[in-house]
Structure formats: structure tokens, C-alpha cells
Amino acid sequence: MSPKNHKVRVGISIGDFNGIGPEIIMKSLKDKTITDFFTPVIFGSGKLFTYQKNIFKLNLNFNYVNEASQAQEGKLNMVNLTKENVNVELGVPTEESTKMAIDSLEAATEALMKGDIDVLVTAPINKDEMVKMGFKHTGHTGYFEEKFSKKGLMFLVTEDLKVAVSTHHIPIAKIAENISKEKIKKQIRVLNQTLIEDFRVQKPKIAVLGLNPHAGDGGVIGNEEIEIIAPAIKELSDNGVLAFGPFPADSFFQPSKYKNFDAVLAMYHDQGLAPFKTLAYEEGVNYTAGLPFIRTSPDHGVAYDIAGKNIADEQSFTEAIFTAISVFKNRNEYSELMSNRLQPRKMVSDNGVDEDLPDETEA
Numbered sequence: 001m002s003p004k005n006h007k008v009r010v011g012i013s014i015g016d017f018n019g020i021g022p023e024i025i026m027k028s029l030k031d032k033t034i035t036d037f038f039t040p041v042i043f044g045s046g047k048l049f050t051y052q053k054n055i056f057k058l059n060l061n062f063n064y065v066n067e068a069s070q071a072q073e074g075k076l077n078m079v080n081l082t083k084e085n086v087n088v089e090l091g092v093p094t095e096e097s098t099k100m101a102i103d104s105l106e107a108a109t110e111a112l113m114k115g116d117i118d119v120l121v122t123a124p125i126n127k128d129e130m131v132k133m134g135f136k137h138t139g140h141t142g143y144f145e146e147k148f149s150k151k152g153l154m155f156l157v158t159e160d161l162k163v164a165v166s167t168h169h170i171p172i173a174k175i176a177e178n179i180s181k182e183k184i185k186k187q188i189r190v191l192n193q194t195l196i197e198d199f200r201v202q203k204p205k206i207a208v209l210g211l212n213p214h215a216g217d218g219g220v221i222g223n224e225e226i227e228i229i230a231p232a233i234k235e236l237s238d239n240g241v242l243a244f245g246p247f248p249a250d251s252f253f254q255p256s257k258y259k260n261f262d263a264v265l266a267m268y269h270d271q272g273l274a275p276f277k278t279l280a281y282e283e284g285v286n287y288t289a290g291l292p293f294i295r296t297s298p299d300h301g302v303a304y305d306i307a308g309k310n311i312a313d314e315q316s317f318t319e320a321i322f323t324a325i326s327v328f329k330n331r332n333e334y335s336e337l338m339s340n341r342l343q344p345r346k347m348v349s350d351n352g353v354d355e356d357l358p359d360e361t362e363a
Contacts, residue, residue, distance in 0.1 A: 007039045007073050008118045008325045013108040014044040015123030018089055018097040019302030020312040022052045025123055027314035028321060029076055030058055038325055041068050041077045041117050043104040048086040049078065056310050068108075068116035081107060090308035098129040105140075109147055112293050119294040119324035123317070124302040127169070138169040140297065141288055148291050153190050155263075155289040156276045156299055157323065162199075162263040163272040164191050164289065175268045176211065176224060184208070184232040188243050188265060190290040195262055197334045198289070198327045207252070207261040208233055208245035209271060215248045229267075253279065273299075282315040285323045294327050296320040 015021035026049065029040055042049070046064050053060050063075035071077035081103055087096055105125070111117045127138050137143040141152050155164045166187055167178045188206055195204035208229060209215075212222035219226055229246045236243045249266065252258060253275040266272025276284060277299060284299035298316035306312055 007035075007037070008328055009039045009041055009068070009071060009116070010321055010324060011068065011108045011111055011117035011120045012040060012042045013104040013120065013122045014042065014048075014101070015104070016093055016097045016101045016126045016129070016302050017044075017048055017052075017086070018092055018094060019124055019126070019304055019307050021123035021302070022049055023056055023307070023310070023312045024298065024314040024317040026053055026056065026058050026060055027312070028318040030060060035074050035076065038321070039071055039073050039075075039077065041071045041079060041111070043068075043079045043081060043108040043111070045082050045086050045100065046078055046080045047083070048088065048100075051086070051088060055308060068111035069114075071116075079107060079111075091304045093126045093129045093302075093304070095133070098126060098133050101125050102130060102133065102135055105143070109144070112295075113147070119296070119328050121317070121320050121324055122295060122297040124298065124300065126302055140295070141168055144288055144291055144293075144295060148293065150291055151186070151190075152291045153187055153194075153289040154269075155191070155194065155287045156273060156280070157199075157285050157287050158280045158283045158319075161258060161276060161279055162195075163266055163276045164263060165266045165269050165272040167268045169269065172268070179211065179224065179228060179267060181228050181232045181235075184229060184265070185236055188232070188236055188241060191263055191265060192241050192243075194289040198294075198330050199262075200330055201262050203242060204262040205242045205244065205260070207247055207258070207264045208243055209249045209252060209264065209266045210246035211267040213248070213250065215246045282313050283319055284316060285320045287323060287327070294324050294331070296324040296327075 012025055014025065025042065046062060049062065060076060062078040063072055064078050064080045065071055068079055105122065108120050112120045122140055131138065141154050145152050153164050154168050155162065166184060167175050170178060191206055192204050195201040210229060211224045214221060216222045216225035225246045233243045233245055249271050258264060264272065280299065286297045286299050288295045298320050300316060303312060
């Protein structure tokens with residue numbers, strides 16, 4: 001359904017409820033006018049959220065439904081996954097909180113794939129505890145890649161800074177063996193298309209960081225830049241993609257440098273996320289690029305140390321909600337624009353061969 005016909009339905013998975021997930025979710029939805037902008041659909045437990053909203057002294061009323069398709073505009077909808085009592089131990093991961101984190105994620109993902117919600121915003125999970133319970137992935141990205149049968153790209157975004165990472169949650173010792181020219185080329189293409197389609201950047205400029213200190217220093221500190229990264233950049237540049245680098249990572253994240261680009265591709269998790277989280281602070285949003293569906297999350301974890309203290313800042317989660325809505329609308333507008341483009345017309349050349357005329361929109 002087009003966003004012209006309804007408010008965007010934002011699905012929310014609750015993460016580990018013994019962390020700050022329910023707190024930041026409810027704080028993001030506490031404004032009475034919030035449902036004027038979108039329709040929230042939380043996948044959780046009514047008893048759990050009633051208990052926690054009393055802790056945080058929040059005046060929220062939920063509309064309980066059995067499935068997301070029953071969600072109503074103008075209300076805070078809750079898909080009630082269980083009617084049983086829930087044991088809350090704030091600040092401590094438990095088997096019960098981990099199981100509900102998995103159940104919430106799976107129910108929300110199913111609703112997303114069925115079209116009962118338009119976008120999904122995920123609250124923080126405890127990856128280690130979930131893996132212990134049989135969850136096969138070390139994070140949301142791998143889970144969605146399997147569900148959607150498509151490779152995703154971890155992409156951290158604010159209005160002014162956008163950083164993707166080539167390798168996700170893997171040990172440092174395995175990074176070099178997990179990068180290749182073809183993989184980097186695919187990731188830059190995904191990044192380029194994401195910026196065009198989802199963030200309205202007409203001709204993206206993408207900076208690519210080196211793997212080694214000083215971007216290898218001409219091969220003195222490693223050859224990955226010479227043998228893998230630079231050739232990938234050149235091949236894409238030769239085909240019209242504005243990719244540049246590889247740049248030394250230690251000096252790149254200065255405003256005079258990174259602000260010259262629309263996005264950055266870092267080679268590994270901490271190389272990209274450490275400076276991003278330092279610069280973005282509470283505004284950062286984690287967006288999984290390259291997937292057929294839209295998923296965002298805050299750029300922080302479960303924060304057990306402050307769970308239940310009513311001091312968790314909801315700004316990143318709120319940004320994640322509105323980033324998902326913005327991307328959804330941008331993607332729909334782009335799709336509509338592309339579907340209405342004039343098709344190339346055929347002409348016959350002097351030698352009798354049919355040739356394509358350029359679209360009039362491109363003339």
C-alpha cells in the first residue's frame with residue numbers, strides 16, 4: 001500500500017526487556033501527537049509494558065491486537081505475544097528476556113514480510129545470550145540477510161555523516177581474509193544506490209578507507225590497498241561511480257575531510273563505528289542497506305548498567321523511527337519516479353541498425 005493511502009506503519013521489536021529497550025520505546029512514543037505522524041506497532045507484552053511504564057511514570061495507553069494487520073491508526077498498537085506474567089529483572093539478561101527478544105524479532109520480521117507493517121525498528125538485543133539460546137547470528141544484519149536472501153550492509157547514518165562497514169561482527173584476525181575486490185565493488189554499488197534511492201543524493205561521492213595504518217603506506221605496511229581496495233575503486237570510477245580512496249583512517253574523520261563526501265566505506269567495525277559514535281553521539285542510527293525491506297535501530301546497546309533508572313536517552317531510537325519513515329517515503333517516491341520514466345524509443349540508423357534514443361528525461 002502506498003504511503004499516500006495510510007500513515008506509515010512502524011513495527012518495533014522490543015529487544016532484551018531487562019535492558020533499556022522498553023524505556024526508550026515508550027519515551028519515543030510518549031508525545032500524544034506522535035500518532036499524527038505514523039502508526040506504531042510494538043511486538044511485545046502488555047503486562048510487561050504496563051509494569052515498566054509505571055516504573056518510568058509514563059502515561060501511555062496501548063491498543064492490544066493479536067496480529068499487526070489489526071493495528072489502528074491514531075493508536076499505540078501492541079501485538080500481545082503473551083498474556084502470561086513476565087518476570088522482570090532489570091539490568092540482568094535472563095532466559096525469559098532473551099526468548100522474548102527472539103520472539104519479538106521473529107514476529108515483527110514476519111509482519112514486515114507479509115506487508116502488515118511498512119518498516120521495522122529494532123531495540124537493542126544481547127547477541128551473546130541469544131546465540132546461547134540457538135539464535136544463529138551475531139547480530140540483526142546476519143539474521144535479515146538470511147530471512148531476505150540478500151546481503152545487507154551495516155550503515156550508520158546522521159544527516160551529516162554516513163558510514164558503512166565492509167565487515168561486520170567478526171574477529172579482527174579474520175578481517176583481511178574477509179575482504180576482496182569483488183566484495184568491495186558490490187558494497188560500493190549498494191552504498192551508491194542506497195544514497196540515490198533512500199537518501200535522495202543524486203550523484204553520491206563515496207570515500208573508501210584503507211585497511212592498514214596509513215592506507216598501507218605504499219605497500220610498506222600491507223598490500224591490501226594496492227591489490228584489493230584501489231583496483232576496486234578504479235574499476236567503479238571507470239564506470240561512473242564516484243568512489244575515492246583508499247584514505248588513511250586515522251586522519252580521515254576531520255570535518256574538513258569527511259564532509260566532502262556523502263558516505264564512507266570503512267573496512268571493519270571499529271574503524272567506522274568508533275569515530276561515528278564519537279561524532280554522532282546520541283543522534284546516530286543504524287540502517288541495514290541493500291535489503292528489500294527497511295530496518296533501522298539506535299546505535300547503542302542494551303545498557304544494563306542504567307536499566308530501570310529512568311535516565312536512558314531515547315534520542316537515537318526516535319531518530320531511528322523517523323529515519324525509517326523518511327527512507328520508506330523516499331524509496332516509494334523513487335520507485336514511482338522510475339516506473340513513470342519514458343521508455344527509450346527506437347530509431348533506425350543510416351546503416352539500418354536499430355538504436356536506442358535516450359530518455360527525454362535524460363536529455
